[in-house]
Amino acid sequence: MTPSIEEKEISTVLQSFPSLQMDEDKRRDIASHIRRERELLIQMKRRKRYAQVIGGVAASFALLFIAYQWIPSEVTPSVPSAQQMNREDGQNTYASGTTLSTGTVITIDRQIQAYVDEALDKTNAAYHPENMMVIVTDPNTGEILGMGNRRKHEDYDSLEESVRAVPDPVVAFPIVTLAAAIEEGMYSSNETYDSGTYEVVPGKPIKDHNGGIGWGEITYLEGIQRSSNVAFAKLGYERLPKDSLGKYLRRFGFGAKTDTDIFGEEAGQIPKMDTPYDAAMAAMGHAGSVTAIQQVAAVGAIANGGELLTPHLSKQAKSGTTxxxxxxxxxxxxxxxxxxxxxxxxxxxxxxxxxxxSIKEHAVAGRTGIAGKRDQQGNFIEGKYTYSFIGFAPSDDPKLLVYIAVDNPNTDLWLGLWGKGIVAPPFKEIMGNSLQYLQER
Structure with a gap:
């Protein structure tokens, strides 16, 4: 008999904790319980009765802690089940300071999670995207303070969505390209280049996002401000030594699991850069695949001063997460x-x-990105795009990092406007409200 998804997850937990021993019957009992919990969570979602419950958090943490406690028929009293949350009208969520039976504290902040849920609900109601995701972290510790997503289809788990690899990381890869060029001494903000088109290989020009018109001869700083494809392609291919970009992408954690405490994490893929064109495309983020968690970790390293931390949903109650x-x-x-x-x-x-x-009260640092959606064969789907933004604030002493992505929203707005018009409001709402809340508490 083929093991169920839940049984495979339990096996993963047991492999991580060799001291735990469990017979097959016990594994099946626990797997059956987790499956019932997940099914109930999906039913609760369909009835719109768990407004602040992060999809899948209960099931994933129940899996881990049930395995610890060997309880086949119920979760421990300190870990609320989906049934308990359903009886309480779905208003519970894990909050920072909530201690589980193993002495582990959940990092989710109830108030920040409420801001995330409210912003997601507003945007979802207005534009009905195929998928939408938000992750909020403390870049200095890697703690996940809020997260969630909205999807047209009901059968999803927002935790698993955050660790699913998707193609074309147009937000994160260019930031790594810039960091690598600076680290290698190959970047100067005041140096100029010709924007518009860049013919790395004859017949295959790389074009700036305004149809290849560009903005004439501009500085690299202006090029980065304008999100010039040519600027990043030149930095990644011309300036960096051969194979350096791939080295830096791996250094920033891409192509490998982050070892976050979220089940189902995928490693993603570092793009092949065997040709000049491939290297230039990778520098722009139009190649390879990454998870949202990997992007949050990588940009978090820029925010906190250069340290790559593991994003996580739990920590030991009496130990520093750093x-x-x-x-x-x-x-x-x-x-x-x-x-x-x-x-x-x-x-x-x-x-x-x-x-x-931008937020009036706080200096935000970040980057936007538009990527065409691909089908299962890797071909672009005409007229379908994902717009994303990752930013942290205050920029000189970051307290929060927010990643947001909206996948193919239903809108008549022109492509150049819908991304900012749809993604900027929820970002500003989440970041602004959360920073104010942190200052006042």
């Missing part, structure tokens, strides 16, 4: 600082492409 989840240094503090300043200029200074994401 110590427990410290990863590795990926760039110098000076490089991270320079990238932060450039990303701040993208949002706060004209002609920055991200000025719609």
């Amino acid at each position: 110590d427990s989840y410290k990863g590795r240094r990926v760039v110098s503090e000076e490089t991270a600082k320079q990238v932060r300043e450039i990303l701040e200029a993208v949002v706060n200074n004209r002609p920055g492409s991200g000025t719609d994401f």
Whole structure:
């Protein structure tokens, strides 16, 4: 008999904790319980009765802690089941400080999660996208403070959605390209280049997003502010030594699992860069595949001064998460600082492409991205796009990082406008309200 998804997940837990022993009957009992919990969560979603419950959190944590406790028929009293949440009208959510039976604390902040849910619901009601995701973290610790998604189809798990690899990371890869060029001493903000088109290979020009018209001869800083494809292609292919971009992408955690405490994580794929054209496309983010969690971790390293941390939903109640989840240094503090300043200029200074994401009370640093959707064969689907933004604030001392992606919204707005008009409002609402809440608490 083929093992169920739940049985496979239990096996993963047991492999991670060799001291735990469990016979096959016990595994099947626990798997059956988890399956019932997940089915009930889906039913609750369909009845719109779990407004602040992160889809799948209960099931995933129940799986882990049931395995710890060996309880086949019920979760421990300190871990609310889907049935308990259903009886309480779906108003519960895990909050920072909630201690589970193993002495583990959930990192989700109830108030920040409420801001996430409200913003998701507003955008979903207005534009009905195929999918929409938000992740909020503390980039200094890697703690996930809020997360969620909305999808046209009901059978989803927002946790698993956050660790599913999707193609064309047009937000994160260019940031790594910029960081690599700075770290290698190959970037100068005041140096100029010819924007518009860049023919790396004869007959296959790379074009800026305004149809290849460009903006004439401009500085690299202006090119990055305008999100110029040519600027990033030149930095990634011409300036960086051969094979350096792939090295930096791996250094920032792409192509490997982050080891986050979310089940089902995929590793994604570092793009092949055997040809100059492939390398240039990778530098722009139009190649390879990554997860939302990987992008959050990578940009979080820029926000916190160069340390790659593991994003996580739980921590030991009496231990510092920075110590427990410290990863590795990926760039110098000076490089991270320079990238932060450039990303701040993208949002706060004209002609920055991200000025719609600025917040009056706080300096935001970040980057926008538009990627065409692909079918299962990897071909672009005409007229379908995913718009995303990742940003942190305050830019000189980041307290929060917010990633948001909206997949193929239903709108008549022109392509150049719908992304900012749809994605900017929820980002600003979540970031602004959350920063104010952190200051006041």
